[in-house]
Amino acid sequence: MTSIATESAVDLRLYELLEEFMIMLRRGQSVPVREFAKRYPEYSSRIIADFPAMLMAEGLKPRLSMVPGDGGPVEAADACELLAGYRVIRQIGQGGTGIVYEAEHPRLSRRLAVKVLPGRKGDTNLAERFKRESESVARLDHPNIVPVFDFGERNGVQYIAMPLIDGQSLDQLVKQYRANSRSVADTQSTAGVLPMVTDQPWSKLSTCRCDSPSTQVDLIGPTADFKKLAKLGADVASALVHAHENKTIHRDIKPGNLILDKTGKIWVTNFGLATVRDDKSDPSRTGDVTGTPRFIAPEQMRGLCDERSDVYSLGITLYEMASGIRA
């Protein structure tokens, strides 16, 4: 009897933690499940067991109506009033550094990706990072870097407007490739469905439309058109050289941050973690450990990062493209 009572008390506490985690997630202040679990050691194993499914349930939403600016829920229609004169059409992505909306400029009748900083006012760390992204990308001008159309702050909401790239990020192409090869190899009919449902909401932060079916699968795996893939790699490398010459390090090069448009051109996006090097700083600067573990250079794990770290991440990205398997 006592064990049932105890179990019930544990569940109630666990539910409070679930609420806390869900609220953070919806405010754009999400932390990885394992990180969150470390804060509550006595509930750690239960958090790790139960919360991923909650994330998946959150991912079922057709549109997350998040609040840019003040932390409370608003309808997307209201959010567009906040968005510096841009009419919001729909949300297309969400990540640690912002929520991306497809929007339209009222006078230019041009479709744009407008990224806004989520979360509460006064989160200076995020705000600083967001401002840095705007400034560092605004000074870049390269045919393979998604340019900044406009940026600033309106009604306390920071935003960046960029052209909407009509295409797909490389991680979407890799997922499709894996799903296809799995459904061919695997007799279980459910296998191909999984990559869609395991999508964590914050991993999707592309400034691209992501619902168009792929015609570019010849870029991945042993049967890839390697000349095409090499050209893609060279274009990204050229974009990185330009960024590096302008003292900007991307720090998070990975398939999810490279968008292939419908004409086959590759675009580098999401300079959300970019650092700007001043002339006085040490060539291998010390900073936070940021980026995506599988793609970051070993020194980035220790908080060190310079231009070579981007080159390393591009290498891993191309390896995954060419092999079709996770590095």
Next chain:
Amino acid sequence: MIASMVEIDREILVLRHIEELSISEAPAELNISVDTAKKRHLRAIRRLQQLCSGLNGLSVG
């Protein structure tokens, strides 16, 4: 995936995660107590987890 769940699990997930009703609003909608709603929600999440682990395992991270 969610379509294969039983109605009682599905409705609480829809109310809390898609409609985004709070833990005081959702039970009112279902005519149940807050404590019952919490238990149902947690159980629905665990069933969803079981459905997924039957496939390939979710990435945690």
